[in-house]
Amino acid sequence: MNLALTVLEIVSPVFLLAGVGFVWVRAGFEYRIEFVTRLAMTLAVPCLIFTALMKTEADLGALFNLTLASICAYAAVGVAGWVLFKALGMNLRTYLAPFIFGNTGNLGIPLALFAFGQPGLERAVVLLAVSAVLSFTFGIWLVAGRGSFLKILKEPMIGATLLGALFLWQGWETPRFLTNTLDLAGQMAIPMMLITLGVAVGRLSPGRVSTAIVLSIIKLVVCAAIAWGIGLAFNLDDISFGVLVLQIATPVAVTAYLLAEKYGADAQSVAGFVVVSTLVSVAGLPLLLGLLL
Numbered sequence: 001m002n003l004a005l006t007v008l009e010i011v012s013p014v015f016l017l018a019g020v021g022f023v024w025v026r027a028g029f030e031y032r033i034e035f036v037t038r039l040a041m042t043l044a045v046p047c048l049i050f051t052a053l054m055k056t057e058a059d060l061g062a063l064f065n066l067t068l069a070s071i072c073a074y075a076a077v078g079v080a081g082w083v084l085f086k087a088l089g090m091n092l093r094t095y096l097a098p099f100i101f102g103n104t105g106n107l108g109i110p111l112a113l114f115a116f117g118q119p120g121l122e123r124a125v126v127l128l129a130v131s132a133v134l135s136f137t138f139g140i141w142l143v144a145g146r147g148s149f150l151k152i153l154k155e156p157m158i159g160a161t162l163l164g165a166l167f168l169w170q171g172w173e174t175p176r177f178l179t180n181t182l183d184l185a186g187q188m189a190i191p192m193m194l195i196t197l198g199v200a201v202g203r204l205s206p207g208r209v210s211t212a213i214v215l216s217i218i219k220l221v222v223c224a225a226i227a228w229g230i231g232l233a234f235n236l237d238d239i240s241f242g243v244l245v246l247q248i249a250t251p252v253a254v255t256a257y258l259l260a261e262k263y264g265a266d267a268q269s270v271a272g273f274v275v276v277s278t279l280v281s282v283a284g285l286p287l288l289l290g291l292l293l
Helices: 002-026 033-056 059-088 092-100 103-144 150-155 156-170 176-186 189-203 209-232 237-247 254-263 267-292
Strands: none
Touching: 002 150, 002 189, 002 267, 033 103, 033 156, 033 176, 033 189, 059 092, 059 103, 059 189, 059 209, 059 237, 092 103, 092 209, 092 254, 092 267, 103 156, 103 189, 103 237, 103 267, 176 237, 189 254, 189 267, 209 267, 237 267, 254 267
16 A cells, blocks of 8 residues: 555656646647747756756766666667567558657656656666667667767757766866756756646647557567666666666657658657557556556
């Protein structure tokens, strides 16, 4: 009973805020998703990442170990997805990238924070950075047949990660007034990302729902199992292990739909995958959390 209550306390704020966004857009209210997303990804999330890394008390070696583990986990999920879609004769351009890369930002970071506190947030931003680099290089290559590593270096989120890692390595700190300002800006990130997730899901028109249901369940189980095995293989500490499993198991990100739309993949099928996998996660992620806590 106590475990169930703990899990409910962790996941309720996440899905309730996403629900606010969903109801908001379904009620016909205006929500400029492009503006809010740009504000979040250009200002709020970079501030959150930088301050989390600068103030972390985690050992650099532990964070490096987590980074390697996350890369291996994404590679293993990619291989599993390639085998699955080849065996089923399904379009790799449409399904493989969404299968590999989950919603480590909008959903993964809040879950890690509520489940494991500040140490969980610090590790979650490492996973977010790894996911961003891979999805906007290899992920775009999967969908479009081309990608640019230089483009990702222009992303404020990556710059904040590198700068935060430098400050952590050198033991530097920004002046108190600047730290407070960055903290305040970073606090916008989580509610903005969750509400925007709800808005984005509410605006999507899903296609091939029956296929999406099966794939969403497979994705959750396969990703969680692979991350669990990788976490054990790398002998991660409890918090890093939990964050790795949670982040890798997150549902398909809305950006997967945007990339499919932009590069001519089957965007409606991806939309269905996004919506259904998010709904599946409402039940699946609390069960996974129950195993981790």
